[in-house]
Amino acid sequence: MSPIFEHLVQPQIQSIQPYVPGKPVSELQRELGLKHISKLASNENPLGASQKALSAIEVALKDIxxxxxxxxxxxxxxxxxxxxxxxxxxxxxxxxxxxxxxxxxxxxxxxxxxxxxxxxxxxxxxxxxxxxxxxxxxxxxxxxxxxxxxxxxxxxxxxxxxxxxxxxxxxxxxxxxxxxxxxxxxxxxxxxxxxxxxxxxxxxxxxxxxxxxxxxxxxxxxxxxxxxxxxxxxxxxxxxxxxxxxxxxxxxxxxxxxxxxxxxxxxxxxxxDQQFVLQSVELNRQGKQQICEALARLDISFIHSEGNFVCVEFGDKASEINTKLLHHGVIVRPVSNYGLTRFLRVSIGNRAENQHFIDALHQVL
Ligand SMILES: Cc1ncc(COP(=O)(O)O)c(C=O)c1O
The missing domain is CATH 3.40.640.10 (Type I PLP-dependent aspartate aminotransferase-like (Major domain))
Known part of the structure; x- marks a missing residue:
């Protein structure tokens, strides 16, 4: 596409690199036709949301x-x-x-x-x-x-x-x-x-x-x-x-x-519903332990994380491993836009999603 309106665009806007979100599950499904996909790319909550929140939305639907x-x-x-x-x-x-x-x-x-x-x-x-x-x-x-x-x-x-x-x-x-x-x-x-x-x-x-x-x-x-x-x-x-x-x-x-x-x-x-938050936090603690222990067993280093994700160091192979993980149905997040070209960020999922990542990792390494 050749630009027509470039001269009208504010100079500071021209140079902006848009925010790159995690790849949606539907996109990977379209691209590779995979059925079993685990998205560990956007630091989302694998437990979903509180039932109280879902019920409140149902009641509110009439006001749409x-x-x-x-x-x-x-x-x-x-x-x-x-x-x-x-x-x-x-x-x-x-x-x-x-x-x-x-x-x-x-x-x-x-x-x-x-x-x-x-x-x-x-x-x-x-x-x-x-x-x-x-x-x-x-x-x-x-x-x-x-x-x-x-x-x-x-x-x-x-x-x-x-x-x-x-x-x-x-x-x-x-x-x-x-x-x-x-x-x-x-x-x-x-x-x-x-x-x-x-x-x-x-x-x-x-x-x-x-x-x-x-x-x-x-x-x-x-x-x-x-x-x-x-x-x-x-x-x-x-x-x-x-x-x-x-x-x-x-x-x-x-x-x-x-x-x-x-x-x-x-x-x-x-x-x-703070009970739901506590449950989410506990699931995250266990999942982070599951992933970090698996990484340690594979001798792969990572940055200690206090969040619901962990930045994992794959060295020169980070980009290649990301592509291979996608072919195994696991979406993680490249962080080269942060200058962290040797890392991939993995969000903590539920036990099965974390295991999917760990199993895929064993196969792609
Ligand atoms: C550090 C940090 N701040 C803010 C946000 C924005 O979150 P949201 O716009 O969903 O509230 C994010 C999202 O990933 C984040 O990682």
Whole structure:
């Protein structure tokens, strides 16, 4: 296709490489005609979603012709109770992805700098490009955020820093002391987004829960999602908690009905089923152990992960192994777009899916 409108497109948009999602099961079915496929590529919940969320959607179906509540009133009430945070400090998004981008659009433009870590979540550099800001990638330390170096990278042009804890795709984590000295070092004129998409899976007690720091740091924005441990990825619903002022700016930019009705009722119901979340977390713990033990037996190294996925090192063969796994019906995620060309990211599935991956791996190695 030869471009016709290129000269009309904003220069920063021309250079954007679109976000590459995990390959859908239906696509692999079309391509290879396979019946038995395990998708371990998008950090989804292998347990599905809470029955309470599914029932709430069934009841809500009769309202399908109506616009959703543009203020997400009920969901914010339920979240407010759950988080012990005022409703006016909560913004709902079409996935946390939308909110991560909106924050960039609220605070950054041409000439500003946005800091994120090497191997940080792909949406951060994409957002920097979208808003025309300069993305400043700070080298990682042992595949993890180097928070000290990130604080040192702040210049008078820095408007925003994105950090993910745990990080995707590496699964790495920072503890309380490291986080607290980082927040002390960052000027209060710089916004910090703490992306906690995977917090439910974290096992270490040294985890700094972002909500505990909001009162002390008015420049802090905590981001969370219903896509992972709550199993609502397809509904697209996430939230941010921050000062009332920051939330009001985000709300100015939100599309009028950015969170659909089914997402709202399902998320509210899912929050009230913490038993399901605990079950999901336990399944993930066991599945991660199943996969990591199998990798260790095969003498394959991986990055220790606190999320629902693990980044596995296959060296020069990563791309070839990915293709071979696809032919065995196992979809994992190449992460060369992160510069992790020697790795593949494997989401933790249920016991049978994990075994499918392990068996396929034995055959392709
Ligand atoms: C670190 C991180 N943050 C945010 C998101 C966005 O999730 P969602 O838009 O589904 O809430 C993801 C999705 O994979 C992620 O890995």
């Amino acid at each position: 012709a109506r616009y959703p509540d543009g203020n997400t009133f009920y969901l914010r009430e339920v979240l407010s109770d759950f988080l012990s945070a005022p409703t006016n400090q909560i913004a709902l998004g079409n996935g946390s992805n939308e909110l991560l981008e909106l924050v960039g659009r609220v605070f950054c433009g041409q000439g500003d700098e946005i800091i994120y870590s090497q191997y940080g979540f792909a949406v951060y550099p994409i957002t920097a490009q979208i808003v025309g800001a300069t993305g400043v990638e700070v080298p990682a330390k042992n595949y993890a955020h180097d928070l000290q170096a990130m604080a040192r990278a702040v210049t008078p042009k820095t408007k925003l820093i994105y950090v993910a804890n745990p990080n995707n795709p590496t699964g790495t984590l920072f503890g309380r002391a490291e986080w607290e000295s980082f927040m002390k070092a960052v000027p209060d004129t710089v916004m910090v987004v703490l992306d906690e998409a995977y917090l439910e899976y974290v096992e270490t007690s040294d985890y700094p829960n972002g909500l505990d720091y909001l009162a002390q740091y008015p420049n802090l924005i905590v981001s969370r999602t219903f896509s992972k441990a709550y199993g609502l990825a397809s509904l697209r619903v996430g939230y941010m908690v921050a000062s009332e002022e920051i939330i009001s700016y985000i709300n100015r930019l939100r599309a009028p009905f950015n969170v659909n009705h089914f997402a709202q009722v399902a998320a509210a119901a899912a929050l009230q």
